Amino acid sequence: AQTVTQSQPEMSVQEAETVTLSCTYDTSENNYYLFWYKQPPSRQMILVIRQEAYKQQNATENRFSVNFQKAAKSFSLKISDSQLGDTAMYFCAFGAENNAGNMLTFGGGTRLMVKP
Amino acid sequence: NAGVMQNPRHLVRRRGQEARLRCSPMKGHSHVYWYRQLPEEGLKFMVYLQKENIIDESGMPKERFSAEFPKEGPSILRIQQVVRGDSAAYFCASSPRTVDEKLFFGSGTQLSVL
Numbered sequence: 342a343q344t345v346t347q348s349q350p351e352m353s354v355q356e357a358e359t360v361t362l363s364c365t366y367d368t369s370e371n372n373y374y375l376f377w378y379k380q381p382p383s384r385q386m387i388l389v390i391r392q393e394a395y396k397q398q399n400a401t402e403n404r405f406s407v408n409f410q411k412a413a414k415s416f417s418l419k420i421s422d423s424q425l426g427d428t429a430m431y432f433c434a435f436g437a438e439n440n441a442g443n444m445l446t447f448g449g450g451t452r453l454m455v456k457p
Numbered sequence: 458n459a460g461v462m463q464n465p466r467h468l469v470r471r472r473g474q475e476a477r478l479r480c481s482p483m484k485g486h487s488h489v490y491w492y493r494q495l496p497e498e499g500l501k502f503m504v505y506l507q508k509e510n511i512i513d514e515s516g517m518p519k520e521r522f523s524a525e526f527p528k529e530g531p532s533i534l535r536i537q538q539v540v541r542g543d544s545a546a547y548f549c550a551s552s553p554r555t556v557d558e559k560l561f562f563g564s565g566t567q568l569s570v571l
Contacts, residue, residue, distance in 0.1 A: 384546060
């Protein structure tokens with residue numbers, strides 16, 4: 342079984358600054374995917390970024406990037422030039438490639454507040 | 458192309474009643490997943506269905522909960538004889554294929570049990 346741990350229940354950052362959200366996971370799988378999802382107050386789950394474990398290059402999507410350390414089983418999310426609209430819950434998630442489907446294991450979430 | 462549609466958005470039930478939550482996946486998606494989110498927690502996998510088949514129900518309580526995805530119509534998550542502990546947000550997600558396709562989530566149904 343997989344576990345995903347987000348050790349920061351809450352974070353805050355000033356608008357335009359950079360913030361890093363932490364995520365660690367535990368698995369015996371070798372092939373898997375990692376995700377960061379954003380959940381604003383509307384409750385909609387929005388995919389922020391996705392990383393395949395077999396890729397060494399860290400994924401990047403505009404202002405969002407990850408630091409994927411496979412040996413350390415760490416997958417942190419960096420948000421650059423933070424905007425007020427980034428205020429939300431952020432969930433790290435794990436999906437094993439040899440699952441018979443897209444059953445994801447989610448962390449407990451980090452609540453991010455961007456301050457003006 | 459409409460996204461994953463869930464209804465109702467909010468559902469209030471008294472203890473002992475039945476709750477029916479509906480999910481219409483994105484067009485062309487034949488894989489449906491149900492997740493439950495308790496207050497201040499992450500989502501927990503419940504059940505994975507393909508058309509007319511339950512593929513994995515390892516996360517779903519054995520009693521009172523059932524799910525279906527018929528050949529025609531939406532997927533239904535059914536909770537019989539609801540209790541206060543069933544109060545949660547229930548999310549549906551769909552994908553066109555397995556594993557390496559990203560999930561598309563609906564906006565969830567908030568179930569409140571009085």
